[in-house]
Amino acid sequence: MGRLIFFIQEAARAMRRNAAPSLAAIVTTAVTVILLGVLIPIFQTAQAKSDEVRGQLNVQYALFGDATQAETAALGNELRGIPHVAKVVYVTKAQALKTLSGELKDKSIVSELKTNPLPNSFEVFADDAGNLPGIREAVYPNGPKGEPFNPIIANEFDRQHSAQKIEQVTSALKIVLTVITALLIIASLMLIGNTIRLSIYTRRREVEVMRLVGATRWFIRWPFMLEGVVVGFAGGLAAILILWLGKITIVDPLSETFHFLEAQNDASVNFPELMVVLFAAAVIVSTLGSGLTLRRFLKV
Numbered sequence: 001m002g003r004l005i006f007f008i009q010e011a012a013r014a015m016r017r018n019a020a021p022s023l024a025a026i027v028t029t030a031v032t033v034i035l036l037g038v039l040i041p042i043f044q045t046a047q048a049k050s051d052e053v054r055g056q057l058n059v060q061y062a063l064f065g066d067a068t069q070a071e072t073a074a075l076g077n078e079l080r081g082i083p084h085v086a087k088v089v090y091v092t093k094a095q096a097l098k099t100l101s102g103e104l105k106d107k108s109i110v111s112e113l114k115t116n117p118l119p120n121s122f123e124v125f126a127d128d129a130g131n132l133p134g135i136r137e138a139v140y141p142n143g144p145k146g147e148p149f150n151p152i153i154a155n156e157f158d159r160q161h162s163a164q165k166i167e168q169v170t171s172a173l174k175i176v177l178t179v180i181t182a183l184l185i186i187a188s189l190m191l192i193g194n195t196i197r198l199s200i201y202t203r204r205r206e207v208e209v210m211r212l213v214g215a216t217r218w219f220i221r222w223p224f225m226l227e228g229v230v231v232g233f234a235g236g237l238a239a240i241l242i243l244w245l246g247k248i249t250i251v252d253p254l255s256e257t258f259h260f261l262e263a264q265n266d267a268s269v270n271f272p273e274l275m276v277v278l279f280a281a282a283v284i285v286s287t288l289g290s291g292l293t294l295r296r297f298l299k300v
Contacts, residue, residue, distance in 0.1 A: 021198060022231065029235025029286055030242075033278050037243040039184055040274060043177045050173055057129045059136055060091070060157055062119040067152040072120070075150050079124055082138045084131035089123040096121065119154060225287050232286030236279040247271060 061079075063072065072090070079088045091099075096118040124139075126132045140148055140156065148156075 022227065024198070025231045025286070026235045026238070029231055029282050030239040033236055033239035033282050034242055035184060037239060037274065037278055038246075039181060041271070043181050046173060046177055057132060058123045058125045059132055059139075060121050060123050061139065061148070062121045062154045062157060063152050064154045065119065067120070071152050075152055076122060078150060079122055079139075082124075082135055084127050084134060085124055086127040087125040089125070091121045091123055093118050093120055121157075228287040228289060229283055232283035235286070236282030239282070240275050240279055243275065 063075070067075075076088055076090060079085060093116045097116050100118065124135055126135055136144075136156065138149070139153070140146055144156070
């Protein structure tokens with residue numbers, strides 16, 4: 001217990017004597033945690049929104065008007081049996097017309113129709129948007145211009161004309177955001193490590209003297225590691241407070257206006273959990289960085 005108190009006192013004394021490098025390490029840690037705390041929710045929000053958009057993509061098959069209920073039910077079961085089909089929804093002519101009316105700006109177009117020109121159809125949703133081409137091939141085994149696998153299918157139509165483009169864009173967005181996040185994490189670790197290394201470099205003579213008078217490596221290392229704990233704790237705490245204030249004053253009010261920000265609520269890691277992880281990471285990285293960086297100066 002007495003040795004622990006001594007190490008704490010030494011760490012506090014060293015931080016007072018080297019206030020500038022210690023402050024630089026704290027600021028670096030805080031800035032790094034803030035950057036990660038901003039980018040990771042953006043990545044999660046974009047990921048959630050991307051998955052939402054991809055989940056809405058589907059392909060529709062119009063049916064001939066003389067198709068019987070038995071034939072329609074049988075086709076629905078056949079569509080559900082296609083690999084990677086997640087859901088099949090039967091859309092009646094009336095439902096299709098109601099949907100179309102809701103999407104048109106000029107409602108009078110629908111009201112002026114004497115008959116309903118829209119067909120009954122099936123909406124087919126894939127378990128992943130990337131599997132839609134495979135479903136199309138299963139329904140039209142001889143290609144889009146060939147005959148469908150069931151004779152009551154009149155034609156294939158896609159009300160979401162940009163489905164393929166959306167699928168490509170969301171896939172590319174995932175890759176780009178993943179790469180950016182990984183690069184930022186690596187850069188953050190290197191930045192914290194270099195700052196700690198600079199702080200220790202200014203005290204290398206002190207370490208060399210302690211080694212020459214017989215101090216063990218761990219006796220020298222513990223005060224530095226305790227400094228790392230303090231740096232990580234202070235920097236992480238400051239960053240979390242800033243991120244929390246930013247969330248309650250900026251992000252939460254804007255999420256009521258911009259629906260894109262509401263997707264953050266569907267993220268796999270919520271905000272409190274993310275803050276705990278970032279805080280723990282700041283303390284661990286700073287502590288290990290101090291201990292590992294000191295090794296080269298202990299070789300006397």
